[in-house]
Amino acid sequence: MPGQHVGYIRVSTLDQSTARQLEGVTLEKVFEDKCSGRDTARPALRACLDWLREGDTLHVHSIDRLARNLADLQQVVG
Numbered sequence: 001m002p003g004q005h006v007g008y009i010r011v012s013t014l015d016q017s018t019a020r021q022l023e024g025v026t027l028e029k030v031f032e033d034k035c036s037g038r039d040t041a042r043p044a045l046r047a048c049l050d051w052l053r054e055g056d057t058l059h060v061h062s063i064d065r066l067a068r069n070l071a072d073l074q075q076v077v078g
């Protein structure tokens with residue numbers, strides 16, 4: 001069975017729009033945070049990582065939406 005295409009979208013403040021992130025990408029499930037990326041303790045990111053299964057593909061607009069630095073990225077991937 002092929003994996004699902006899952007999206008993670010993040011903006012830093014409540015008044016910013018997520019509309020352009022992942023626009024035109026077909027996704028089965030999308031997780032969205034409206035909070036700072038200063039750390040990886042974000043509710044939708046945690047839910048997204050818990051949702052993902054082997055074979056799924058995670059789509060993000062850019063790496064800075066997922067992690068602020070290499071150490072954060074390594075933590076998320078780990």
